[in-house]
Amino acid sequence: MSYVLDQQAEGLVLGARIELLEVDISSVVEGAPTYRFTPNVTSTGDIVRYNGFVWAATALRTSGMLYDGTGGLPRPTLELADVNGILMMEAMKYQDLVGCTVKRWITCEQYLDPNPNAAWGPEIFVVNKKIAADGTRIVLELASIVDQRNMVIPKRRMFRKEFPGLARTRPRG
Template identity: 30%
Template sequence: MTTPTSPKVKRDIQDLSNDSGKISFFNIDLTGIGGGVFHITPGTAGGPPVSFAGNTYISLPVTIEGMKWEGNGKMPRPTMEISNITLAMLAEVVALQDLVGGKVERIQTYEKYLDGMAGADTTAHFPKDVYFINRKIAQSKQLLKFELKSPVDLENLTIPRRKVLKTCRLRYRVWNGTAFDYSNATCPYTDTDYYDETGAATTAENDACGRGLYDCKLRFPSTNNTDDQLPGSFFPGVGQFGSPYRS
């Protein structure tokens, strides 16, 4: 999925005197599956970082291929390869089931619009390309390779609906017999309203999350009408096309 080209960049494309270099950025957003966000710009590992739109991008060898649509109408399945990966990124791969469901956004702009430049402009960029990680293809100590899917591909439910929509990947608190253990929890719920996996009110020792949208709404009622603000790792943009959730 892409977003529109900004007016400034449209003019730059037509301007033959524009000699500003083109630069790419990747935002690997894992917050929807319980992780963090990695900001990467293609380059040599250890190269100088670059700032754009308030984000600092570290330099790593990263390539993405297969983004073009084919004549038969089949949606592209790009592959993204990252070399010289950081230990933090490798740890996320292990903890978050190969990063499946993580969001990948590619932004391209001209160097003259980077933070700190005289013409800095966070709105000046080429169309943003947005994909989700579908599966891990390869992994080593130095390399990660993923297959990506477009949000449209997700909306058409070409991967199991329950996997995308219903199952939250955040780790829920655990009752240890006397109190709740939050040491491995990634779900932010800490209140004293308790529900079992069916959503029925219960006691602390039987508190368990059913990992669905309904269960998340029970625990965070203030966001009942704004599903995109719930802390669970859901895909609200996909849910509008039909959902097995309880309501």
């Protein structure tokens, strides 16, 4: 979380909110592309540039990204316009994009170029499954990194020799 944005949020005027989403297919297949989307344009109508990248202005909708404290991890959905069919083609090529990393940042327009660290996030999710794709849009269900099928924590067995905290704590007697 950004100290600069926290200070700005406490004031009366926050500025234009910019949402940024990155779909990283290379997290599953080495050498695969990374796509960057935003549903926003700047107030002057220019394309969004953030952290040295150009973010494609695309119609998109996110829902369910809220951590509400009721115990369950969020399972948000991401709906992206896919007018030219690029995402549908990538989904067919890379197993419906399952396992790809999706990162989400929220920032304000005035912090796009001068301070790329002034953003809330990244919130990191993984594509859990493709819900729908019809050639004009693609809908993905996302999951938290620790909320994956067949995922256990820790990923390896723990032994007392390597992890001394696992030693017996019961008194002997």
